[in-house]
Amino acid sequence: MSSGLSSIDKSTKHYATQSKSASYGLYMIPGENEFQLLFSRYYQSWGSNAPSEDDIVLKVSVNPMTIDGREWLSYDFIERGSKSLTAALQWDTVSVPFKIAYDVNKIVVDNARAELKGLAGFGQGYNQAASYCLRNDYNLEEAMTWIDQSIGAGKSFQNLSVKSGLLAKQGKKEASDEVMEEALTMANGNQLNQYGYQLLGAGDAKGAIEIFSMNIKKNPDHPFIWGFTDSLGEAYLADGNKKMALKYYKEAKTKAPEGQYAYLDGVIAGIEAM
Structure with a gap:
């Protein structure tokens, strides 16, 4: 098995043992209630030859799961995440999952x-x-x-x-x-708009208002001026100033393409209903 293992865990138990990125031979030894997983430094060995203790770089035990019957043996990634994934041997009604974190x-x-x-x-x-x-x-x-x-x-x-x-x-x-x-x-118009949203995301609505206002003044003829104006309305709304938010959302509509009217009408109606 080729893997860049940093840790393996099962349910709430975490295995602190770490292994460097490399290719490993994977062996699964079934027991009465759990499987023992052996990771060997020799990944090209024939499957019937169990590794010696000196060959093993990582050894863990995992609990098997019951699944719907499978006719063919498979190795699958059954869960994928940004910092880990879960691999599993699956055959007949048995699944042997183990998590690989990186x-x-x-x-x-x-x-x-x-x-x-x-x-x-x-x-x-x-x-x-x-x-x-x-x-x-x-x-x-x-x-x-x-x-x-x-x-x-x-x-x-x-x-x-x-x-x-x-x-x-x-x-x-x-x-x-x-x-x-x-x-x-x-900064160009898009960069100013992006930076304003960074401030807004950090909870600095007043800072965002300052940046969005600067952007509108600096880039009045920009193709996305309606969006910059919309951003200023959003910042005022986040700051709790509904009057100014309405002003800039309505102004954004006067500059927006027709395809954006429904969106802006919905925002304006929502504010007016507050």
């Missing part, structure tokens, strides 16, 4: 380090790697080094906003605000 952040950052030594280090790679670390609150010290390398190759809204976020994580609010102020001067 450290996504470590995998992504390790891959980023390797890729930044190649072509990725000449484009947006440093910014993308630092941005990932910021979003996931992981490897922040190295992320600051990466974003400084990105900025050194040329300032942009993207890399300056990431640096602002990393400075905020360090508790350096004044420095963070200063860098963000510079970033905003380079």
Whole structure:
């Protein structure tokens, strides 16, 4: 079985034993009430030859489950998640499931380090790697080094906003605000709108109102001006100001394509009914 195992667990029991990414031979030994799973360092061995204790890198016990009858033996992934998945041997009325968990952040950052030594280090790679670390609150010290390398190759809204976020994580609010102020001067309409929603998502409705208002003034002829205006209405509504929210939702309708009228009419009616 080829696997990048970091841990295996069954129901509420977690196995702390870890195994490096590699290829393993998988053996399942049935018992009266549970199956013993053996992961061997030799994945090319013939199935009838059980591994010796020296060959085994991981050993766990799991409880089988009863399923509808299956004529053919199969190995399936019966549950998939962002940080783990559950594999299972299934045959006849027996299923032998085991969970494989993986450290996504470590995998992504390790891959980023390797890729930044190649072509990725000449484009947006440093910014993308630092941005990932910021979003996931992981490897922040190295992320600051990466974003400084990105900025050194040329300032942009993207890399300056990431640096602002990393400075905020360090508790350096004044420095963070200063860098963000510079970033905003380079932002296009879509970037300003996205940043406003970041503030709104963080509970800063007044900050979002400021950014959305700036965007409308800065980009009055943008093809998506109706959407920017809609965003300002949403921010006012989140701030509890229904009067201003109605004003900007109605203004958004005057700028919107006909396909958006039903949506905006629904929002306006909902506010008026509050």
